[in-house]
Amino acid sequence: MNVFVASLATETNTFSPVYTDIHSFRESFYAAPGEHPDTPTLCSAPFIACRELIRAEGWSLVEGTATWAEPGGLVNRQTYEQLRDEILAQLRAAMPVQGVILGLHGAMVADGYLDCEGDLLERVRAIVGPDVTIAAEFDPHSHLTEKRFNNCDLMVAFKEFPHVDFLDRAYDLVRLAVRHMKGEIIPTKAMFDCRMIEVLPTSREPMRSFVDRLQQLEQQPGVLTISVIHGFMAGDVPEMGTRVLVITDNDPARATQLADTLGMELYSFRGTTRPPYLAPVDAVQEVISSPHQPVVLADVWDNPGGGVAGDATLLLRALLDAGVNDAAVGTIWDPMAVRFCLAAGEGAVIKLRFGGKSCDNGGAPVDAWVEIKRTVREAVQDFGESVVPMGDAVWIRLQGTEMDIILNSNRAQAFSPTLFSNMGIDPLSKPILLIKSTNHFYDAFSRISQHIVYCDAGAPYPSNPKTNDYRHLSRPIWPIVEHPHAAASTVISEVST
Numbered sequence: 001m002n003v004f005v006a007s008l009a010t011e012t013n014t015f016s017p018v019y020t021d022i023h024s025f026r027e028s029f030y031a032a033p034g035e036h037p038d039t040p041t042l043c044s045a046p047f048i049a050c051r052e053l054i055r056a057e058g059w060s061l062v063e064g065t066a067t068w069a070e071p072g073g074l075v076n077r078q079t080y081e082q083l084r085d086e087i088l089a090q091l092r093a094a095m096p097v098q099g100v101i102l103g104l105h106g107a108m109v110a111d112g113y114l115d116c117e118g119d120l121l122e123r124v125r126a127i128v129g130p131d132v133t134i135a136a137e138f139d140p141h142s143h144l145t146e147k148r149f150n151n152c153d154l155m156v157a158f159k160e161f162p163h164v165d166f167l168d169r170a171y172d173l174v175r176l177a178v179r180h181m182k183g184e185i186i187p188t189k190a191m192f193d194c195r196m197i198e199v200l201p202t203s204r205e206p207m208r209s210f211v212d213r214l215q216q217l218e219q220q221p222g223v224l225t226i227s228v229i230h231g232f233m234a235g236d237v238p239e240m241g242t243r244v245l246v247i248t249d250n251d252p253a254r255a256t257q258l259a260d261t262l263g264m265e266l267y268s269f270r271g272t273t274r275p276p277y278l279a280p281v282d283a284v285q286e287v288i289s290s291p292h293q294p295v296v297l298a299d300v301w302d303n304p305g306g307g308v309a310g311d312a313t314l315l316l317r318a319l320l321d322a323g324v325n326d327a328a329v330g331t332i333w334d335p336m337a338v339r340f341c342l343a344a345g346e347g348a349v350i351k352l353r354f355g356g357k358s359c360d361n362g363g364a365p366v367d368a369w370v371e372i373k374r375t376v377r378e379a380v381q382d383f384g385e386s387v388v389p390m391g392d393a394v395w396i397r398l399q400g401t402e403m404d405i406i407l408n409s410n411r412a413q414a415f416s417p418t419l420f421s422n423m424g425i426d427p428l429s430k431p432i433l434l435i436k437s438t439n440h441f442y443d444a445f446s447r448i449s450q451h452i453v454y455c456d457a458g459a460p461y462p463s464n465p466k467t468n469d470y471r472h473l474s475r476p477i478w479p480i481v482e483h484p485h486a487a488a489s490t491v492i493s494e495v496s497t
């Protein structure tokens with residue numbers, strides 16, 4: 001047996017001005033064939049699972065390219081075609097193969113391609129023919145399109161958000177692919193369109209129990225795998241939204257029944273899954289009156305992990321307007337201001353314009369006299385076991401205050417308090433920590449803070465589906481319409497073998 005593995009991934013916020021090109025991939029993660037490291041990245045975990053499981057079978061494994069770009073705006077057309085064709089050429093050279101295993105994200109959109117992963121999978125199928133196993137891993141913040149559904153034998157998405165299980169799910173996928181190549185299973189798939197879009201953290205109810213139950217169902221005989229595609233509301237594509245995918249072993253009726261039942265249950269959770277988000281004025285009042293120190297103020301919708309720039313100034317201004325004069329802010333993405341500060345040097349006091357440059361709704365730039373407290377080349381922060389680059393960074397202090405702000409040059413959400421301590425700021429010494437992240441910050445920051453306030457500043461992430469200017473979304477979904485299943489002519493459920 002001969003198996004091919006490759007990975008091509010990013011998450012495209014089609015509303016973001018931070019366009020994605022070949023440099024975005026090369027800067028974030030690019031491993032040429034044979035050069036993938038021993039540690040997995042979010043979307044290349046199938047490489048690690050294949051190295052162990054395919055080789056354990058005594059089969060040969062051909063590794064293609066693995067690459068990932070930080071979430072951002074639309075992918076440049078030439079960039080997508082170049083990376084796609086590079087992987088397809090590697091596959092052709094590896095033929096004949098009995099299996100193709102891909103690490104995808106599932107929310108990539110390129111200029112001219114509303115469904116990049118569907119396009120890639122369709123071309124892979126055309127090369128290998130109908131009898132070769134095609135298996136792909138996805139991030140749940142993706143779009144489950146019919147083209148992907150029809151061109152894959154096996155699909156597995158991460159179950160957890162935060163995505164702590166991406167490596168475990170890669171092993172699930174490759175184990176199933178091995179069984180399929182051996183002829184031990186006949187995957188029968190069904191997907192249910194929940195006709196909604198919602199934020200579905202699995203660290204809290206009701207999603208926590210739902211995911212636990214999916215894993216129990218997977219232990220039942222004949223049930224191979226169950227995935228929830230949460231959907232990604234910042235991707236304006238026809239099939240955007242929440243879907244349930246069930247794959248059974250040669251039992252299409254069971255797949256359909258489970259997908260329908262679980263899908264409608266998931267639909268019933270709409271509006272109940274998020275932590276409470278406060279408006280800026282209320283959030284700032286709650287922070288100011290908190291008895292705890294430090295209190296964390298999370299700017300959930302200026303999260304570069306969702307493809308926005310991360311240079312909004314709305315909450316910094318809200319703090320200043322409320323008279324706050326002691327807080328730490330991490331981070332504001334502004335490569336130009338960082339460059340000015342590096343040139344001015346530590347200890348200099350300069351008039352600086354920073355933040356607020358990438359879009360028209362994230363707040364205006366801040367103009368202030370600042371003291372440059374610290375400059376760090378190639379700054380980093382921790383995220384679990386991994387180290388996240390922040391690029392060149394500077395710690396500035398607004399003159400006449402104790403407002404300490406980190407400016408950085410690589411877009412990065414706030415993952416852990418090391419983003420402050422690595423720059424020389426003791427996070428425990430500050431009453432307020434203003435950070436930009438939706439959910440991934442929670443684990444590390446909750447260890448140093450007893451009080452976390454989530455703030456919905458309304459921008460720049462397109463967080464309100466009712467007002468987002470969707471041009472490609474092709475069907476009624478909640479919350480844009482109140483009763484999407486009534487409005488739909490049929491409940492979409494589909495089985496292929």
Ligand SMILES: [Zn+2]
Pocket residue numbers: 139140141163
């Ligand atoms: Zn995700």
